[in-house]
């Protein structure tokens with residue numbers, strides 16, 4: 152007999168909202184809207200191999216990376232789901248160089264949304280899991296409509312953060328500061344259903360380390376010493392899709408690394424809509440996330456698309472990483 156005790160994302164978020172008597176419901180509606188956008192994106196991702204939505208467009212994003220059609224599509228789906236609801240004061244997206252204002256014809260709200268619409272998109276046409284990452288901050292600017300000031304807040308100030316992983320199943324994982332909870336999309340009812348309540352990193356962690364070792368020649372001495380210490384009693388796993396690598400680390404434990412190196416002295420991953428939201432989740436799950444020197448959550452952003460080195464996962468392993476990197480004078 153099918154389970155009748157189904158906890159949908161909607162029910163879970165409303166129950167979480169009741170923990171905050173002063174809640175206005177705007178935040179709850181933002182998560183509902185994100186879940187809708189995720190379902191629409193999942194529908195296209197899951198049939199990307201069939202329809203002409205693969206392959207590269209003739210445009211490049213702010214980082215000079217060719218934009219896959221699905222990137223653009225996912226970005227527009229999120230924008231169109233969120234810009235008219237009156238819950239947001241502005242948005243920041245990997246696909247837009249500047250902060251995205253709420254159109255003047257729409258009301259604004261008390262939250263800023265930062266998002267990577269489709270991370271790992273270079274993996275789309277080889278059917279590797281990809282993902283959407285989001286971060287939600289309260290509006291702090293004084294003007295009637297938000298702006299860059301509302302986006303450039305440290306990770307410690309996040310109200311909520313989460314990701315959607317489009318893989319063998321579509322999962323939405325989020326935290327609003329009361330633990331980490333995972334929901335699996337049940338296509339037969341079109342609902343995200345609670346499947347992983349109160350996720351915590353396993354302790355002891357699985358002995359897994361995750362880094363692109365192709366760049367080892369460009370690593371700092373500290374990074375080389377760190378990986379040398381892990382080899383032998385850790386197994387290597389690297390998918391090359393941040394959300395997939397993070398999701399495995401969250402469920403199995405271990406250490407995910409994207410270091411700075413001589414090619415990329417600031418690292419490759421973005422602070423505001425990749426490292427910071429995942430750091431919030433890692434901390435809420437009992438883990439850590441570091442630049443190699445300080446907690447990701449304590450970094451004060453200075454620009455919308457700034458990059459950061461990233462060490463994330465089981466606390467003990469992030470501590471080991473910081474010990475090896477302490478003596479580094481950069482890459």
Ligand code: P6P
Pocket residue numbers: 270271272273363391392393394396419
């Ligand atoms: P590399 C995907 O392009 C991405 O932005 C992340 O999803 C992933 O973690 C990283 O880049 C992989 O980068 O240099 O190892 O191919």
